[in-house]
Amino acid sequence: MKKLKLSEIKNVPYYGKHFPFIPWSFKSKIKVSLVFAKTLYEKIGFIQFLKFWIFILPINVIQTYTKDKKGFIMMKEAFGTMAEIEWILLVLIYRFLEKKENKEFAYQFSKEAIQTASKFMMNDFYQAKTLSKFKDPFEAFWLYHKAMFKDDPNYPNELIDEGDCKIMLVHECKNCIVANLTIPELAKLGCDHDITGYKSIEKYTKMEFRRPQTIAKDDKPCKFMFFREGTAPNNIAIK
Numbered sequence: 579m580k581k582l583k584l585s586e587i588k589n590v591p592y593y594g595k596h597f598p599f600i601p602w603s604f605k606s607k608i609k610v611s612l613v614f615a616k617t618l619y620e621k622i623g624f625i626q627f628l629k630f631w632i633f634i635l636p637i638n639v640i641q642t643y644t645k646d647k648k649g650f651i652m653m654k655e656a657f658g659t660m661a662e663i664e665w666i667l668l669v670l671i672y673r674f675l676e677k678k679e680n681k682e683f684a685y686q687f688s689k690e691a692i693q694t695a696s697k698f699m700m701n702d703f704y705q706a707k708t709l710s711k712f713k714d715p716f717e718a719f720w721l722y723h724k725a726m727f728k729d730d731p732n733y734p735n736e737l738i739d740e741g742d743c744k745i746m747l748v749h750e751c752k753n754c755i756v757a758n759l760t761i762p763e764l765a766k767l768g769c770d771h772d773i774t775g776y777k778s779i780e781k782y783t784k785m786e787f788r789r790p791q792t793i794a795k796d797d798k799p800c801k802f803m804f805f806r807e808g809t810a811p812n813n814i815a816i817k
Contacts, residue, residue: 581713587721590705594725597703597733606702607660610695617691618671622678634674635667642670649759656732656752669760681763688767693774700775701782710782716806719783720744723804742809748800751793766794772802773816786810792817 587593619627643650643666654662668688675684701707704722712718723746724737732752738745757765769792776787784807791798795817803814 582711584717587718590708596730597726613695614691621687630674646760649756653756672761685763689770692767692771696771696775697778700779706779706782716784719785742806744804746802754794769794788814789817790815
């Protein structure tokens, strides 16, 4: 099969669109919802699962929205209505699990679900299988990434090209701001999404992901490091 030239990167679907909170395709949105529902079912069982959807959700949704309205409005303005709805549901589920069990249990549910979903979400974000068709998938990935995050108001950043190492320093994260206005413990959920998400597209993009620090986990600028396959040092962590 003929490989694509880097000059053709602008023809890749969604090239230049800012990073969305959830995948843009209807199919992906449904898949994300099913992953969260399945994970919740596995965590709490059939009876408690029904209890949440029949009693807890209807009774608490208005109160939850009113209490954390500022955060939900910010989510909608930054990422759209579907993102706002999903965040409201996540907050409701988190608080239900926190009350039923504890904060750690509630976060582990959130982390397990988002990391499972990240493995197909990240491919959607980057059109990774399409990037694998380029002569140099690594450089194609970086060009697509730069176009996605350039001048993104939700993630003010610096984009640095060091040859076989590409770096993005994110100085502010809208996900963290929204979490701090609703459930601060969920601020690191985006970080945990990236850990498994970027690993899942490494084979397509001939890239190795590292991130030694994040805003949510270290209170330092998120340092995304993308190395050409086979060049990543072993002593750099992924947070």
